[in-house]
Each structure stands twice: as structure tokens, then as C-alpha cells.
Amino acid sequence: MNAVAAQAPEAVIQVRDLTNRFGSQAVHEHLDLDVRRGEILGVVGGSGTGKSVLLRTIVGLQRPTAGRVHVFGEDLLSLSQAQRSRVERRFGVLFQNGALFSSQNVAENIAMPLIEHAGLKRADAERLAGVKLALAGLPMGTERKYPSQLSGGMVKRAALARALALDPEILFLDEPTAGLDPISAAAFDQLILTLRDALGLTVFLVTHDLDTIYTACDRVAVLSQKKVLVVDRLDVVAQTDDPWVQSYFHGPRGRAAEQAHQDQADHQQTYKQPASKQPADQIPPEVK
Numbered sequence: 001m002n003a004v005a006a007q008a009p010e011a012v013i014q015v016r017d018l019t020n021r022f023g024s025q026a027v028h029e030h031l032d033l034d035v036r037r038g039e040i041l042g043v044v045g046g047s048g049t050g051k052s053v054l055l056r057t058i059v060g061l062q063r064p065t066a067g068r069v070h071v072f073g074e075d076l077l078s079l080s081q082a083q084r085s086r087v088e089r090r091f092g093v094l095f096q097n098g099a100l101f102s103s104q105n106v107a108e109n110i111a112m113p114l115i116e117h118a119g120l121k122r123a124d125a126e127r128l129a130g131v132k133l134a135l136a137g138l139p140m141g142t143e144r145k146y147p148s149q150l151s152g153g154m155v156k157r158a159a160l161a162r163a164l165a166l167d168p169e170i171l172f173l174d175e176p177t178a179g180l181d182p183i184s185a186a187a188f189d190q191l192i193l194t195l196r197d198a199l200g201l202t203v204f205l206v207t208h209d210l211d212t213i214y215t216a217c218d219r220v221a222v223l224s225q226k227k228v229l230v231v232d233r234l235d236v237v238a239q240t241d242d243p244w245v246q247s248y249f250h251g252p253r254g255r256a257a258e259q260a261h262q263d264q265a266d267h268q269q270t271y272k273q274p275a276s277k278q279p280a281d282q283i284p285p286e287v288k
């Protein structure tokens, strides 16, 4: 291994030369993407550009028309059922629409993967479900409720708790803040950041939420023209010469999100300054 390869971040997901077609409609053509261990990668693009199809292809729910997808170095579709199940346990998915089973309470929803994949007894699985709910920021008592009794934000958190049930290394989230009010959405963004930092997760985050991109994402991949047009830090991506990128990041909503992010950074800076700017000889001895 040469020095450059030794320093390169490990790609836990590798997509190479991917093509997806539905009949005569080509959704992806020659699409390449690497997702690095430990990063929160935001995946953006216009409606219908194939973000959800890309996610489903990576997690092995959809066989690509052509190309290769490796997760943890494995091609899921070429593995035996037992081998595949071992890899699948290492990632959790929060789908765009399929949040929770409405006929089961929250504890049963979260316990299901623990019973089916980890072979836990029901009582143990439901006890562990309580821990996962706390991790997702839900109060005690939520486990006995049914999905219809929860707010939109709570449903997302419960679905997140289920995605975290098997202690995954990669979390796939498809539009997790869609339909949430701005305060719930901002809290969810913070939760993702906290979980990534605490659990060392890698997060593949499909979103159209500009606030999420500014707050939570380390890098951003833009789906356009049937491929990943650019994947880089937000400031680099925002400078890409592409009509969709320009109107998305520099239109009214993009500017508002950037301003809000800047205001928050300024606020944090101001808040920190008194202590750091105080000359050492003015600091009372007890805090020196």
C-alpha cells in the first residue's frame, strides 16, 4: 500500500459505474460514489433524480441494471442468505414512507429486528427496545403507544430507534425531516449529529432540507444528470457550475439556510468570547 492509499479514508460503501433503468427510463447511468467511514453524507437532488432508488440499491433491495455496489467490501446480491443477513445486521434503514407497523405498539416495532435477526427472547427484546427509545430521545412510556398516538416527530424518532436496534455501523435515512415542523426538524438534525459522535456511525442521509445540510452534513453528494455530479464539502459543492445546484444553494431558501447557519455560528462565537478574550492577568486566580 502506498502512502496516499494508507491515508485515504476507508470507503464503507463503494458504488461503481451504476446504471438503473425502469423500462426505457434511465434513472442512473455510470454513477460512482464512495461513502467514508464516520461521515454524514448528505445526498441531494431534484425530485425524481433517483435518491431513493440509489439508497434501495445500496441496501440490496433493488438489483441494479448494471454496475457494482459494495457495502463493507461485500456485494450483497452475490452472498448467500446467511452471509447477507450478517452484513445487513451492520446497517439500519429509515425509509421515506415506511415508518412503523401501525398494528404494533412502539416496543413491538423496535423489538422485531431484535427477535428476527438477533434471536432475542421477546421479553429481552422489548426491554432493549426501551434503551433504544431513550437513545432516540423519546420519553419513557412511549413504548406502549401505537404509531397513530404519536406526533410526526415522535414517529420518526421511534423509526430511528428501530433502525438502531441492532447497533448498526451505517445508518441510512431517507428524507428523515420531511413533514416535520422546523423545531422538530432541527432537533432531529442535532440527534443525528449526537448519535454519529457517540456511536461512531456512518450516515447516508437523503434530504432536501437545506437546514439539515448546513447543520449536519460533512460532505454533500448532488444527484443530477443521472449520476453523482459532485461530492465534496458544502462550500465546494455550492460553487459547482450547474443550474440545479445554483438555484438550490443560491435561491431564496438556500440563502436563508446559509444565513441561519452563519447567525448560529456567530452566536456561538460571541457566547464563547468573554472567557477566551480575557487577558490572563485579569482572570481571577480561582479560575486560572
Ligand SMILES: Nc1ncnc2c1ncn2[C@@H]1O[C@H](COP(=O)(O)OP(=O)(O)O)[C@@H](O)[C@H]1O
Pocket (backbone or CB within 6 Å): 022, 027, 045, 046, 047, 048, 049, 050, 051, 052, 053, 054
Ligand atoms: N420500482 C420502480 N418502478 C418504476 N419506476 C420507478 C421505480 N422506483 C422508482 N422509479 C422511478 O425512478 C425515478 C427516481 O425515483 P426516486 O429514487 O424515488 O426519486 P427521488 O430522488 O425523488 O427519491 C422516478 O422517476 C420514479 O418514478
Ligand SMILES: [Mg+2]
Pocket (backbone or CB within 6 Å): 051, 052, 053, 096, 174
Ligand atoms: Mg425519494
